[in-house]
Amino acid sequence: MKINTDSFWYKDAVFYELNLRAFADGNGDGIGDFRGLADRLDYLQELGVTCIWLLPMYPSPLRDDGYDISDYFHVHPDFGTLEDFKRFVDLAHERDLRVIADLVLNHTSDQHPWFQAARASKDSPYRDFYVWSDTGQEYADARIIFLDTEASNWTYDPVAGQYFWHRFYSHQPDLNWDNPRVREEMFHVADYWLDMGIDGFRADAVPYLIEREGTNCENLPETHAILQDLRRHIDDRYPGRILLAEANQWPEDVLSYFGDPSAGRAEFHMGFHFPVMPRLYMALKKGDTTSIYDILRRTPPIPDDCQWCVFVRNHDELTLEMVTEEERQYMWEQYAPEPRMRLNLGIRRRLAPLLDNDRRKIELLNSILFTLPGSPVIYYGDEIGMGDNIWLDDRNGVRTPMQWTDGPNAGFSGAPPESLYVSVIDDPVYGYRRVNIAAQRADPDSLLNFMRRLIALRQEHPCFGRGTFELVDTGNRAVLAYRREYKGERVLALHNLTAAAQQVAVTDGSYIDLLTGESYPSARLALTPYQYLWLA
Template identity: 40%
Template structure:
């Protein structure tokens, strides 16, 4: 059986409006993105995940959609999108787009019509009540910015339900006509050749208080209906679920070949930072052992950071406090009492050893890989900006005007560019790092190249070694008689291990990648502080 393309995908997440402005209006656009596709291809990216680019009032970074069938006019038009897709496919790059079906904008025509009358054909697309119903605080996605989930609408003369902002009324997936409309949206974008969809807020899409019987079964089966429909239009397309859930709930999303193809690995993400904060790899190893195994039609999407906060809700209060103290010691670095609103480089004080270690862990763990735009050069954050915008500043291409992002007046730039301090665009930018062989950008490019040469990571059977010092994470991935061995040191101290404790003595060992100081010598694995090493293991002939 041919390996599915997503099993070893290198996914790159970006927001069109902050990537590159081609027309000088201060907002990134599709033509700007098209001009940088050769950069992404050269980096080794195999899939782009586009954040929402649909028309939107932008109350929530485009996740408040008012038209699912068009492109935000600031970013271009459908013709630009088609041109973008064509060049991506010419370069061998797949494209996943956001499917935001938990809610719409209050400016969406469905909602505008629904609020006019209880007899509107769109009334049942949303959730209404004559009075605010009881709710749990955890249902509020943005605590501190919203304090309730029911908002009264004067025109409708009822309350509507929303777990995000009041400007984002929740959709009622129990409505059959709505489900049909969602499939029409999916079909439209598949016709324009997208390669898959990220299901935004997937865990909330199928939640409906009080649902029972046929209604409950319909909600449970919705993802199966969606997958079957997608497969009928493009068997190669994928569904990627955003679901921050514990291992016991993963079966709602990864269930044989019936539901999602991929799932964001939030559980491992949070335990990576817990283990780094503790200097103890046991938490991460134990977390992986709790996960179900992916079959040949499923995959984890591992990541370090993305466009939202680094959420820590799957950790205990004590564990969360430890991670906060290490990576977000100031309250301004935290958000919603659950997460960290910083990019990776500032979190680890821009220490090259820790950055390299983090990325080695990311690329070595079983699953596909997600990179966030700008993280390949170690971009910083702007904590003076509100909420999640702190990690959504424009891409830093060069040390020229506006970081090479736009020729517009600085006041017109979609978000302020980082101009001061250690992460200023004059210090951190693509052009400068392309000229520096020791820069993070070149390290990431080598890491991607090496990962592509080791497909065993994404498709092989993996095993974690248990009899290791607390600071060491050691594991193997094996496929078709090829075995890869990975060793990572979570402590800032040199650690020496016996090679024979992990690899049979009759084996031939080849060093594939290391931090520069770590090595195999005289039957020993010598790991530098925060060091790592990748080895290919073969039987001697």
């Protein structure tokens, strides 16, 4: 194993979120798998990312792309075997690539043996693994998350003769974390995969573990107590491994998910900053950075040992939960004019289509992503500007096969095209003949090579992963400006979010742009449309 032993490695990390099914097919059955991923690790090493985040890889009916788990202790047969998984982890570590996996704590599939046993009899030892009701009227203050598909958080099960609780789909019953046996079993799940060498977990849907009457059943003290126990459990047995929280909440509410490490009440090493993401798109469309400044000012300091995780797109819809209703309507109007582009309270589109395939805007948002406080996440395929297929159901439109070459099946699989789990993108703008890794590798001016340079530059300057953050008011609302500082290095990041030239005044003398090497001796800078500068 050839891995940096710095326990704060996650502060400097560049994460690569990878849909195993979509990445590379190693056995020719039309579905991505661990063999295919192992064969493509050199590409990820070349790209410069440092940690692979795997979406669910477990046995599942696949009604929610694997987040409906029916067995926590094996690999889905589509993806290979446990031996394939272990080999992949070893090969990743040999290349200085860490690996984290999704850990779904909140719920299981209704096909999980626990639930099947639970519903069969009230006397089953697994009955209390889930949350049941005779009326389905409890916890009325809890919101319904999947408004497009679910009318209630309760579903009646005729076999059980009771209602079961679910915060997500009705085929995903929530676990009863008030039951100590559930806690014991799920901690055992974590141990099982950490013993195989993975470097941590992205913990799914953590705000919803506990239910209490008269509350919204989110962010409850009992939930935090469970998560503190999980963190202690992992720290004691697996030092250097991390927990990343998926808590789609306001930043002041996410703060509690970091816990208080200095008082022995640590929870997560990292947490996603969801609210900043839609405001990047909103500010870009309006040419006004006010909403970004507001949310960043609203973001509280976090413990020194902790880190935000930031992203511009991922495997889910671009969530609009953390905006006002007026802002949500604006975002739908501007970025999702077709109903098929919308899902729940969000937008199911990839980065490049959202930004009209405008290279200037794509580079600009990535520059912001790589300079904001936190560790950035790249969603597979966004480094080459892949498109989406809005005609696929649910979120599957942003989960199409990786486009490696302009050959058959985009180089993703040797299977007959009709055997692929879903067709490759083949339209005139984003199709694999035009957008693929092989072509972009060979083009020094490609988006892929831009991303490689951006990643490498960030890695050369620890201020972006570990430094302080200070917003700068330039007096121009079209320009986003902030300083990063660490151990004597200071970088001023400037971003023009408009299609017009902008003037900004800066102090502290002359600068050199880290991206281009160009000097800026003047105290007043003229930024070209969508220009970004990393001034040191």
